[in-house]
Amino acid sequence: MLLVAAALLLVALVALPVVTLLARALAEPWWQQLSSPVAWSALRLSLLTTSVAMGIVIAFGTPLAFLLARYRFRGQALLEALIDLPTVLPPVVAGVALLLVFGRSGWLGRELAGWGIGIPFTSTAVVLAQVFVAAPFFVRALKVAFDAVPRELEEAARSDGASGWTVFLLITAPLALRGFVEGTLLAWSRALGEFGATVVFAGSFAGRTRTLPLAIYAELERDLGAAVVLSALLTVVAAALFMAVRGLAPSQLAARPAVERRSTS
Amino acid sequence: MVLMAGVASAQTLHVAAASSLSEAFEELARSFAATQLGVRVELTFAASSTVVHQVLHGAPAAVVASADMIQMARLHQADRLDAPPIVFAGNEMALITPLGGRVRTLRDLAETGVRVVVASPEVPAGAYAVAVIAQLAEEFGADYAAQLRANIVSEEPNVRQAAAKVSLGEADAAFVFLTDGQALSSVAMLAIPPAINVRAAYPIAVIKQHPQQNLARAFVAFVTSHAGGVILARHGFAVPPR
Numbered sequence: 001m002l003l004v005a006a007a008l009l010l011v012a013l014v015a016l017p018v019v020t021l022l023a024r025a026l027a028e029p030w031w032q033q034l035s036s037p038v039a040w041s042a043l044r045l046s047l048l049t050t051s052v053a054m055g056i057v058i059a060f061g062t063p064l065a066f067l068l069a070r071y072r073f074r075g076q077a078l079l080e081a082l083i084d085l086p087t088v089l090p091p092v093v094a095g096v097a098l099l100l101v102f103g104r105s106g107w108l109g110r111e112l113a114g115w116g117i118g119i120p121f122t123s124t125a126v127v128l129a130q131v132f133v134a135a136p137f138f139v140r141a142l143k144v145a146f147d148a149v150p151r152e153l154e155e156a157a158r159s160d161g162a163s164g165w166t167v168f169l170l171i172t173a174p175l176a177l178r179g180f181v182e183g184t185l186l187a188w189s190r191a192l193g194e195f196g197a198t199v200v201f202a203g204s205f206a207g208r209t210r211t212l213p214l215a216i217y218a219e220l221e222r223d224l225g226a227a228v229v230l231s232a233l234l235t236v237v238a239a240a241l242f243m244a245v246r247g248l249a250p251s252q253l254a255a256r257p258a259v260e261r262r263s264t265s
Numbered sequence: 266m267v268l269m270a271g272v273a274s275a276q277t278l279h280v281a282a283a284s285s286l287s288e289a290f291e292e293l294a295r296s297f298a299a300t301q302l303g304v305r306v307e308l309t310f311a312a313s314s315t316v317v318h319q320v321l322h323g324a325p326a327a328v329v330a331s332a333d334m335i336q337m338a339r340l341h342q343a344d345r346l347d348a349p350p351i352v353f354a355g356n357e358m359a360l361i362t363p364l365g366g367r368v369r370t371l372r373d374l375a376e377t378g379v380r381v382v383v384a385s386p387e388v389p390a391g392a393y394a395v396a397v398i399a400q401l402a403e404e405f406g407a408d409y410a411a412q413l414r415a416n417i418v419s420e421e422p423n424v425r426q427a428a429a430k431v432s433l434g435e436a437d438a439a440f441v442f443l444t445d446g447q448a449l450s451s452v453a454m455l456a457i458p459p460a461i462n463v464r465a466a467y468p469i470a471v472i473k474q475h476p477q478q479n480l481a482r483a484f485v486a487f488v489t490s491h492a493g494g495v496i497l498a499r500h501g502f503a504v505p506p507r
Contacts, residue, residue, distance in 0.1 A: 121418035203419025221387035
């Protein structure tokens, strides 16, 4: 009984604010708020920057996860801890760290400035901040999934004459699909919600660096109703993303849950 | 309630103030607490609009100090003030730039590639910056103003964050309060001539029917006293005759 009460209390704590938020948004003239330039430019910027960020995360994170899962090398544990670090780092700290590298007086930023390239205050900075905070979620989930793919299957295919690429595409990738999808989902939602690193590293300017979370913060100063509607929009977009990505991975294609496999291997 | 304020042995007075008041109010609170036995002053600073917003939504502040009348008027209209607000300090806008930076005159603000940061127009420092830029447009022409507006790379959540972008060397200039510029040691300050500048008036008020009302009134009396004026002036604020 106590168990159920405790569980329900936590469910209520999570569900009540979300439901209240959505209800409050519906009580607002939400259609008007959503068709405002503020909402539209923030939504477009958020979708654009997180899409680019996810492209980068997938393109570079997949080889990294594969290497971490298939090879053992010195300093591997240290490397994995380093990659995981952004998940526990306060986002504001991430923003400051990014500035110290890519900022105009940062060591790399200074070089780039010589080439006429400035990163802070641009959409590029938004993408960099998102990649920094989101990549670990993807790499970690995909590595676990790669770990769970039975090596015997890969070896059998290879002994049948399949090349490394064929083995990866026909055996490893399909079996790791669930981890890939989960990693993408986690990383994307983290990128979508990113605030602290963005406001420090990229600043806040409509259409350029003011993503949905930053727009919500700015609207709080002006119009609570608009902030509520934008918050609800972000909730809906995140939920839609959640369902879309889940829908992409029919259960028959996916491997058994990574955790379960891991315990048996 | 009055009785409670008089009897309680250790009292905490919550004061919410505009972020530009940070250093001045820290000193005011220390001096005030030193004169009142067993009183602790708890300060929170944010953009005035955030402060007002928080109070309207139940933040426990007994005293509110804002960087403009517009934000204070929101509390007044909501009938949350004990008495009409009192203007206790004045400020003006200034530009800060990194030491040895490329902006040396107001004209430089419109140079190509200069990165200018302001506070978001919803907060007082941002609204004042908009007003100053409008004055600059009168002075230097529409082309100058258009280029200056195009050079604005960020509208920060509050004035101190705008200032931080200059301290970090990321922005070439930021519109801040004169007092913000004086509080920072690692930046250069560029004065804005009075003809172009705006006068910022800082109102202070006690929240209606607050349990700490008497203490809050005493704090406001201290801030508007001669001693309070000395402290404010030391932090660069203009102080109305008292």
